[in-house]
Amino acid sequence: MFTPMLLSLAIAASPAPQHIIVVDDRPTVTIALADYDLASARDVRKLRGKIRSAADRVCIHGSGLAMYLESVPCLKSAVADADAQLETALASRGSGATMGATIAVSAPSN
Secondary structure, eight states, X not given: OHHHHHHHHHHHHSOOOOOOEEETTEEEEEEEXXXXXXXXXXXXXXXXXXXXXXXXXXXXXXXXXXXHHHXXXXXXXXXHHHHHHHXXXXXXXXXXXXXXXEEEEEOOOO
């Protein structure tokens, strides 16, 4: 009885998975900023890691070196766009404008 209870607590405490959605025919992962304290360097580092992970999810399709090399332009574009969104959020964090805000990490249009 104790083990199932711990397992259910661990599942409830784990972050919700980020699902890929399609926005304007582009695979996209959204990251809610409400989960992060933008005044904390540690949380900003976590957020940058989430951005890179989300870019991997929307850009890398398959495995192997050739597949990865083909995805590099997509990864660079997705991360650069999301980083720009993050910088905008960081610049406006004192204004309350980030309440309910999200960062959209998307594969670029072809």
